[in-house]
Amino acid sequence: MAKVVLTLGDDISTDHIYPGRYMATVLPAETPQYAFADYPLNKKLNSGQIPPESIIVAGENFGCGSSREQAVSALKGWELVIIARSFARIFFQNAVNLGLKVVICPTIEAEEGDQLEVTEDAVINHSKGKRFPIIPLPAARKAIIDAGGLIAYTRQRLLAERKISS
Amino acid sequence: MGMTMVEKILARASDRKQVFPGEVLEPRVDLAMSHENSALVINQFLEIFKGTGLEPKVWDPSRIAIIFDHRVPAESAKTATNQKKIRQFVRQQGIQKFHDIRGDEGGICHQVLAESGYVLPGYVVVGTDSHTTTHGALGAFAFGVGATEMASVWTLGRVLNVEVPATIKVNLRGKIPPFVGAKDVILALIGQISAQGANFKVLEFHGDTIRRLPTSGRLTLCNMAIEAGATSGIIPPDEETWRYLRTECGLTEPNIDLFPDPDATYAEVVELDVSTLTPMVAFPHAVDNVKPVEEAYGIPVDQIMIGSCTNGRLDDIEIAARILRGKKIARTVRLLVFPASYRIYHQALDKGYIKDLLEAGAVVMNPGCGPCLGVHEGVLGDGEVCLSTTNRNFKGRMGNPNAEVYLCSPAVAAASALSGVITDPRQIELPLIENNPEED
Numbered sequence: 001m002a003k004v005v006l007t008l009g010d011d012i013s014t015d016h017i018y019p020g021r022y023m024a025t026v027l028p029a030e031t032p033q034y035a036f037a038d039y040p041l042n043k044k045l046n047s048g049q050i051p052p053e054s055i056i057v058a059g060e061n062f063g064c065g066s067s068r069e070q071a072v073s074a075l076k077g078w079e080l081v082i083i084a085r086s087f088a089r090i091f092f093q094n095a096v097n098l099g100l101k102v103v104i105c106p107t108i109e110a111e112e113g114d115q116l117e118v119t120e121d122a123v124i125n126h127s128k129g130k131r132f133p134i135i136p137l138p139a140a141r142k143a144i145i146d147a148g149g150l151i152a153y154t155r156q157r158l159l160a161e162r163k164i165s166s
Numbered sequence: 167m168g169m170t171m172v173e174k175i176l177a178r179a180s181d182r183k184q185v186f187p188g189e190v191l192e193p194r195v196d197l198a199m200s201h202e203n204s205a206l207v208i209n210q211f212l213e214i215f216k217g218t219g220l221e222p223k224v225w226d227p228s229r230i231a232i233i234f235d236h237r238v239p240a241e242s243a244k245t246a247t248n249q250k251k252i253r254q255f256v257r258q259q260g261i262q263k264f265h266d267i268r269g270d271e272g273g274i275c276h277q278v279l280a281e282s283g284y285v286l287p288g289y290v291v292v293g294t295d296s297h298t299t300t301h302g303a304l305g306a307f308a309f310g311v312g313a314t315e316m317a318s319v320w321t322l323g324r325v326l327n328v329e330v331p332a333t334i335k336v337n338l339r340g341k342i343p344p345f346v347g348a349k350d351v352i353l354a355l356i357g358q359i360s361a362q363g364a365n366f367k368v369l370e371f372h373g374d375t376i377r378r379l380p381t382s383g384r385l386t387l388c389n390m391a392i393e394a395g396a397t398s399g400i401i402p403p404d405e406e407t408w409r410y411l412r413t414e415c416g417l418t419e420p421n422i423d424l425f426p427d428p429d430a431t432y433a434e435v436v437e438l439d440v441s442t443l444t445p446m447v448a449f450p451h452a453v454d455n456v457k458p459v460e461e462a463y464g465i466p467v468d469q470i471m472i473g474s475c476t477n478g479r480l481d482d483i484e485i486a487a488r489i490l491r492g493k494k495i496a497r498t499v500r501l502l503v504f505p506a507s508y509r510i511y512h513q514a515l516d517k518g519y520i521k522d523l524l525e526a527g528a529v530v531m532n533p534g535c536g537p538c539l540g541v542h543e544g545v546l547g548d549g550e551v552c553l554s555t556t557n558r559n560f561k562g563r564m565g566n567p568n569a570e571v572y573l574c575s576p577a578v579a580a581a582s583a584l585s586g587v588i589t590d591p592r593q594i595e596l597p598l599i600e601n602n603p604e605e606d
Contacts, residue, residue, distance in 0.1 A: 010362075016562070020562075021565050023202075023237075024202075024248065061395060064361060065558060066539070067294055067310040067312055068312075069312040072312070093311070138329065140329075144326075150318055151210060151213050151317070154318040154326065155214050158215075158220070158322065
């Protein structure tokens with residue numbers, strides 16, 4: 001069980017999550033300091049007030065816009081969990097590739113401070129006493145997550161291919 | 167069973183006879199493009215090879231394109247150092263399609279790719295830039311990926327996790343009226359279907375409007391397909407596609423015959439009659455917050471930007487130059503013009519457009535992404551309003567969350583530069599617009 005630290009509406013873009021003016025910073029170790037740079041959440045993150053596994057709840061089309069991977073690595077760095085009604089495609093794929101925990105929950109309702117639990121097939125809002133079904137990840141995406149992300153997955157594939165060809 | 171354009175391209179790139187929406191494939195990549203974020207791609211690429219005992223070598227240096235455009239020339243020591251690292255990597259790996267900061271062959275990645283003939287119909291193109299959708303204008307399946315996914319492509323030459331997208335057929339009918347352009351068409355479409363109307367799907371464009379639309383306008387349409395959430399936009403290649411590839415890139419003959427099947431299955435069909443379309447404006451802070459220019463009339467603006475991968479091509483600069491020729495822009499605005507590439511810059515110089523713009527009071531900047539993403543030139547002040555031909559107006563997009571961005575066509579932008587308020591270009595008297603032999 002973890003606490004909702006931010007609720008957002010529809011169409012939250014990667015410019016909201018990681019403003020373009022910080023894009024010269026690329027390395028996953030350096031991007032988290034700029035997560036939601038223009039939101040009060042940023043100060044709370046950087047002052048250590050937000051524990052890992054804390055939850056952001058968003059509406060439709062979360063992560064729309066730019067393909068910048070910093071938007072994912074910045075959230076991953078704080079080990080946040082993103083529950084959204086739906087995600088934009090590139091952000092969602094980047095999240096799978098980097099191991100950011102994303103949950104598609106088309107009917108989710110929550111407020112800041114609510115205590116949520118993510119199970120195999122639902123998000124349970126304990127503060128509201130409500131249960132919201134989630135859409136499971138497709139098998140191919142699960143394989144990447146199970147491998148520990150796309151870097152590890154590609155490494156496995158690379159070694160397998162080189163073995164065959166040699 | 168019939169297939170759409172993208173289904174056909176994915177089948178071919180995956181050695182399959184038939185593919186269906188929702189299937190997951192690992193298609194071969196024909197072209198892999200990145201820009202300054204290559205610095206992150208390189209980092210992730212080296213990570214993949216770590217501990218394998220293998221020498222890090224890209225799968226095919228002839229199929230990788232790297233173009234500097236997001237922060238040119240470098241705005242910070244950090245960027246300059248990243249660009250330096252990328253140049254070293256390019257040399258080390260023998261990457262051939264590299265466009266550095268140069269006045270002869272530089273520019274915005276999406277324009278450079280198109281005009282250099284790097285993209286051909288039927289190609290699978292991936293780019294670490296969401297506007298990679300642009301290249302669907304040339305009949306390629308082109309989509310944006312993250313840096314780690316690109317590192318994986320550099321390693322294996324395939325994209326590992328491509329879900330065959332469903333396709334929305336967009337029928338565009340009618341003749342586009344004067345002072346209305348491809349930008350207005352795509353803004354109207356996004357307004358109609360919303361910023362997530364095509365999420366995880368492809369927009370396949372058809373209709374008599376498309377057949378008459380030059381490649382420049384097609385690039386604009388497909389460029390903004392992502393703003394409706396689309397994986398890609400795509401236009402089946404035709405005589406105009408081959409004309410463009412012949413004249414711009416010296417391609418001698420078509421590389422492929424590739425069209426959607428007549429009995430292809432579409433998730434949805436969207437019809438749009440453009441014959442009565444008016445210039446459109448996307449209001450802050452959402453690209454789908456689209457209204458006719460009449461509803462924006464009179465809104466004061468502080469900065470106007472003409473350019474970008476959406477609207478920085480020669481015909482975009484031409485319409486602006488014609489509207490501004492012999493006139494002066496209002497003292498209350500700054501007009502920044504960014505040609506999309508140096509090829510276009512040179513052409514605009516030769517045709518006198520650059521002189522027209524400068525004499526009117528515009529500042530002509532070096533080709534690149536410029537203020538579009540708020541990282542470099544032309545950042546907005548608190549409370550300022552920018553009217554821009556770019557593709558995004560999210561809060562904070564141009565470097566300041568306390569500023570506003572409206573999106574429009576080059577004609578609306580130029581007309582508004584004269585008055586200092588958002589203006590309908592159809593209200594401007596323009597004797598010079600008649601009888602242009604290059605039009606139609």
